Amino acid sequence: MKNFIFASILFALLLTVNAASFQLNRRAITFGPCDVGYSADLLDVKIGTDPPESGKNESFDVSGTLTKNVITKGITILQIWYGDLNGILLDKPYIQIFTDSIKAGTQFNISVSDVPTPELPDSYFIGVLVGDPDASGGVVFACASATVGGSSEKTKIFDIFKLI
Numbered sequence: 001m002k003n004f005i006f007a008s009i010l011f012a013l014l015l016t017v018n019a020a021s022f023q024l025n026r027r028a029i030t031f032g033p034c035d036v037g038y039s040a041d042l043l044d045v046k047i048g049t050d051p052p053e054s055g056k057n058e059s060f061d062v063s064g065t066l067t068k069n070v071i072t073k074g075i076t077i078l079q080i081w082y083g084d085l086n087g088i089l090l091d092k093p094y095i096q097i098f099t100d101s102i103k104a105g106t107q108f109n110i111s112v113s114d115v116p117t118p119e120l121p122d123s124y125f126i127g128v129l130v131g132d133p134d135a136s137g138g139v140v141f142a143c144a145s146a147t148v149g150g151s152s153e154k155t156k157i158f159d160i161f162k163l164i
């Protein structure tokens with residue numbers, strides 16, 4: 001439950017930032033930085049089926065190097081979620097707990113291949129983060145996001161921002 005709340009709050013934050021960089025090319029999804037209100041490292045994200053197909057499983061290869069945080073085995077999570085451009089999650093977030101501890105400054109890779117793809121609207125948002133959901137209400141160590149499709153959704157996005 002805690003993790004779910006974590007995602008919902010972040011989703012709104014990430015969405016406002018992503019509005020600035022709408023992607024018109026739906027064929028190649030590019031993940032870019034996200035802003036969570038404090039400094040978080042950027043994740044490198046590659047997806048298997050591009051674009052994802054509704055109802056299938058998607059694979060994500062996520063790598064990065066944390067500049068100041070430590071990945072702690074059994075505590076730090078990888079979280080992936082899909083949302084629509086109104087800030088509504090399309091499914092509950094996918095969560096994978098790290099099984100190895102990794103020091104700051106060391107590159108890590110994590111691959112997951114069974115992330116269920118929800119029924120996707122024309123425009124949607126994918127968020128990926130590495131963080132600790134239990135540390136002071138959830139701390140994001142690193143993240144990346146992508147907006148697929150969409151062009152005139154800015155008004156709705158800013159409405160969400162006001163709700164935070």
Ligand SMILES: *[C@@H]1O[C@H](CO)[C@@H](O)[C@H](O)[C@H]1NC(C)=O
Nearest residue numbers: 062063064106107108109110
């Ligand atoms: C992560 O993947 C990169 C690129 O494939 C590879 O060079 C690196 O050795 C991998 N790191 C770990 C910790 O597996």
Ligand SMILES: *[C@@H]1O[C@H](CO)[C@@H](O)[C@H](O)[C@H]1NC(C)=O
Nearest residue numbers: 055056057058113114115116
């Ligand atoms: C997706 O992965 C899960 C877990 O591995 C599996 O149970 C399910 O059958 C897969 N679904 C599809 C559509 O491949």
